[in-house]
Amino acid sequence: MKLFNPYTPGAGFPPSYLAGRDEVINDAEQTIMYVQKGIVQRSKIYYGLRGVGKTVLLNRIEEYADDNWVMYEHIEVSEDDTFKAIMATAIQKLITQMSLKAEIKQLATKAASVLKAFQLKYTQGDVEYSFNLGNVNPAYGTADTGQFENDLKEIMVQVGMLAKKTDNMICFFIDEVQYLKQEELTALLTALHRINQKQLPILVFAAGLPKIAKLAGDSKSYAERLFEYVEIGSLEYEDAKKALVEPAMNQDVTFTQEAIDYIVKVTEGYPYFIQEYGKQVWKVMHDKEINLDCAKKAESAFLVNLDESFFKVRYDRATKMEKDFMFAMVKCGDLPCTISQVAIGMKRDAKSIAPLRSQLIHKGFIYSTSYGEIDFTVPQFDEYLKRINPNLIIEENDML
Structure with missing residues (x-):
């Protein structure tokens, strides 16, 4: 019997197994x-x-x-x-x-x-x-x-x-x-x-x-x-494991523990990422088993597909100045960061970039995690920005 890929990354696409909800x-x-x-x-x-x-x-x-x-x-x-x-x-x-x-x-x-x-x-x-x-x-x-x-x-x-x-x-x-x-x-x-x-x-x-x-x-x-x-957040380990493993069980495809651990770590338990990784790793499995070698082999395809669809479709909606603001966020190091840190990264006054912050919040790129701090609404978006701008210099966390 020919195997079919049971993983469904997409905007609002229902997964084969809805875990953790x-x-x-x-x-x-x-x-x-x-x-x-x-x-x-x-x-x-x-x-x-x-x-x-x-x-x-x-x-x-x-x-x-x-x-x-x-x-x-x-x-x-x-x-x-x-x-x-x-x-x-x-x-x-x-x-x-x-x-x-x-x-x-x-x-x-x-x-x-x-x-x-x-x-x-x-x-x-x-x-x-x-x-x-x-x-x-x-x-x-x-x-x-x-x-x-x-x-x-x-x-x-x-x-x-x-x-x-x-x-x-x-x-x-x-x-x-x-x-x-x-x-x-x-x-x-x-x-x-x-x-x-x-x-x-x-x-x-x-x-x-x-x-x-x-x-x-x-x-x-x-x-x-x-x-x-x-x-609604990312899935805990056991639920992330189920989201990955359960869709494959109907076709007697198994994951090794090492493969599960690797994929859950890379995806950080985010449901969309699990679906995308599952779709890519399915293509390189051996004899109905997905092992650590398969998981590592599928990682590059996983990232390429995320970059070209999930991340890029959002990045392309930003203006040049909004992109500069987001790159400056990445330069801060660990997120969330403050607008003062972003201003230093952009070599601008904090007041002058406040409208950019408001625009990015309105567009749904970033959000205020607590008073005075901001982060991306898209998980791992900072890693994407690093991949498309490899020359970005990340400052030390104690830059202020």
């Missing part, structure tokens, strides 16, 4: 079950570095929601998307599905009319309406005030009331949530606050980079009570 998934499933029983629960924000499997996690919880008759919409935010229009479309789909019940036609019509006003305000009227409710006039003066914080709250409450009346539950799965503008994040928090007060069956499961917890806190003081913030 059972506790998080079980908690999410329990949260959904509680809300289905009418018990208010906090929504979830999963945060962590690139490549730790946040999107995979969202998709797995989404599968559970789908299997348990939960209505849901998946939203991926980007720097260029208009969140307002995306939410309008998502809510329209939900109202349309719920409006099929004749006994709640009056409530559905009210929700649809509020949404229509919302859409006309935030999508320039470029939408089609198909509510199966006949002619629906916009409810002017409700969710079209131009204050997005008020308007999103109004339409979310209407759809929540409709869901409650029809014995439905709604989940919004929001990926790359850190790209929400401050106004949009504040509006989402305000809407959730009101939804919880009215005990409406709506949950948000969101995923983003580490900076999201601070952004939410800056938006609303009660943000920490609306969301449970769950850090």
Whole structure:
């Protein structure tokens, strides 16, 4: 029988074996079950570095929601998307599905009319309406005030009331949530606050980079009570081992202990890296066994593929000055580092490079690990920068 490669590196690609996330998934499933029983629960924000499997996690919880008759919409935010229009479309789909019940036609019509006003305000009227409710006039003066914080709250409450009346539950799965503008994040928090007060069956499961917890806190003081913030990190050794070994077992392919130790050390337990290394080492195995020699032989291909896809696609989005800033971070030695250290590496004043720091945080290249310190959002990005700039001089750690 011909062997097939079971490793799946890719943006949001589900692995053959999802290791180390059972506790998080079980908690999410329990949260959904509680809300289905009418018990208010906090929504979830999963945060962590690139490549730790946040999107995979969202998709797995989404599968559970789908299997348990939960209505849901998946939203991926980007720097260029208009969140307002995306939410309008998502809510329209939900109202349309719920409006099929004749006994709640009056409530559905009210929700649809509020949404229509919302859409006309935030999508320039470029939408089609198909509510199966006949002619629906916009409810002017409700969710079209131009204050997005008020308007999103109004339409979310209407759809929540409709869901409650029809014995439905709604989940919004929001990926790359850190790209929400401050106004949009504040509006989402305000809407959730009101939804919880009215005990409406709506949950948000969101995923983003580490900076999201601070952004939410800056938006609303009660943000920490609306969301449970769950850090998603690299895998512990045993889970990293399972992520590597389990996909191969179905085809009777084995790893030696030395090979496992080597790969886990190189990948540092990051799920994406494990998938990429697994894919490359699979190509050089001997007689259905992957030993230390195979692991070492596959390392160069592993790094080349990371460099040409995972790292380069991000690096190419940076401007020349932003790249200089990141190279200066690497010159600091061990990370995280301070902006003062970066300024010395760039031979610039700390104040003059502060805008670059803000730009890189906004773009998702770096994040603030603690007050005054920064690090890369992409694991091992510093090693990549060293590989593409081998002449970079790394300063001693006590440079200040």
